[in-house]
Amino acid sequence: MTAIGCIDDSTVHSPDVSDSEDISEDTPSFDSQPISSASIDPQLTAANTKFAVKLFSQIYREQSDRNILISPASVAFALAMTYNGASGETQAAMARTLELQEMSIEEVNNAYEALKSTLENLDENVQLAIANALWANLGIDFNAKFLNDTQKFYQAEVTEIDFDRANAPATINNWVKQNTKGKIDSIIDRIPPDTILFLINAIYFKGDWSKPFEREATTEQTFTSINGNQKQHPLMSQTGDYQYLENKLFQGVSLPYGNGQFSFYIFLPKEDIKLSQVVDGLNDLSWETWMSEFILKPGSVRVPKFELEYEIVLNETLKTLGMKVVFDRDRANFSKIRTSPPNLAIDRVKHKTFIEVNEQGTEAAASTSVGVVATSAREIQEPFNMVVDRPFLCAIRENRTGTIVFMGSIVDP
CATH class of the missing domain: 2.30.39.10 (Alpha-1-antitrypsin, domain 1)
Incomplete structure (x- = not known):
């Protein structure tokens, strides 16, 4: 087990939360070339389609009388990062919900790495940016492999901040705002006192x-x-x-x-x-x-x-789809995130989206936050x-x- 500050210093950040607006807008650069769709595991694309339609269908059952807009891709990326930290019954439940039962964790990670690169490099006339981040509470020791895998396969920015600081939510929200071109200005409204980690995805789309x-x-x-x-x-x-x-x-x-x-x-x-x-x-x-x-x-x-803005806390939806155990503080097993006590569980999965459709085209954005808390012709x-x-x-x-x-x-x- 390694302290977060010892993991690849080039991608671990410790911003000064006293001035959250000063965080650099630069995103990490990676030497990723477009990957042909042939190299993307068809099991992942099939899994993502299954997850997307059942996630939307369940939300529709709950909210059929209102406008709904979700980004299944954003939710899947955020939960896939979290999946890397799951073990036992918790891992099995997440696999069933995400339709990943037939894939090893190595296959899942490699497929997501290929998918991200492919989606971002398909059309010079369409902007599609997928950003991932892991925000860790100051002074917590995390499993080195978990951190390295989120960096390697999901190009996640790993940042350590003091969650006790009053403006810690603003620091995280500023990252979301930057990575959605200002279309989503916040995803975190509170940080429970036992929170040790946020895994966040942001997607920005603009197409003519x-x-x-x-x-x-x-x-x-x-x-x-x-x-x-x-x-x-x-x-x-x-x-x-x-x-x-x-x-x-x-x-x-x-x-x-x-x-x-x-x-x-x-x-x-x-x-x-x-x-x-x-x-x-x-x-x-x-x-x-x-x-x-x-x-x-x-x-x-x-x-x-x-033009539409939408937000939802996905806890109950995901429980209905089979992930009840991940929220159970007595049963959840995320030992691959942090191997020492206390145990961990997911506190809240929050999702926000924006879309504007007009004569020129479409601009859309999404962010998903997974908050991890300690429990005991x-x-x-x-x-x-x-x-x-x-x-x-x-x-x-x-x-x-x-x-x-x-x-x-x-x-x-």
Whole structure:
């Protein structure tokens, strides 16, 4: 076991928390070249898709009457780092929830390293930055392998600060703000007295449409919200050729960014179908089926402009999905984080997101915090018309790896 200050001094930081705004905006530089999707373990991409759809589906069951936006990728990165510290029953529960049962921890880490590099280097017209950090309480000894693995495979910045200082939350929040380009200004609102560690992920996405919407074509249209109320809302309008899917439940369209590696997917329930019926039919198998059935087709789309901020504490959701033990201070086993007493458990998993969709493109950001506490061939097609004027399901997906970066349901833009 090694004190945190002895782990690779080039990536261990001890900022002066007396002035949190003075933290450098520089991010660590790594000699990572783009990695082909062939080198990414397909087991991880499949696991991430399963986790993404069941995480969103569970949150929707809890909050179907409100706008929802999550970044499954952000939650997965944060929990994967934490997974490195788990043992026994705790590790097994996390593996089941994250759908990693068939992968060794070495395979998981290598796959996440490849995935991060791939996602960040696919399209020069799309900004996708994934940042990870481990914030450790001053003077705590941590397992050297745990720290080294988070640095090596997740390029996590490891920073030691005094959690007892009043402005320690501001120091951590400033890192989040910097790594989301100011779109999320805080993730930590309190530090419980027994907290020894925060594992945090931040994702920033900014993509211009491959074909921008003309501002002059945006008009006020009637949008009917989930409760049946109607309001006037700006809908962007465009015609062209799109990847399109229509079935008995919904119309679906894929709006590409940049060179087409990333797309914004919209699933609009049919007039006589509720959004809940679409979500009820959502699972990893149906999602992959939907993705395979999109075809290029001419048509017209009208899409709402909207801006949304969302936050959720994921404790109860993750417990429902099988991770109850990680929050149990009597049973949780994170002995790979710190091998000496006291025992450790997860106190809170907090998630925040932001998205803005307009004529130019989409800007989105997410942050996830895991707080660890001590316990003791094309044919001619008829044009389609798709007017998104009622609640809909949406996602930002990377099309090569299938990574769901964001997923949400908009019931009242």
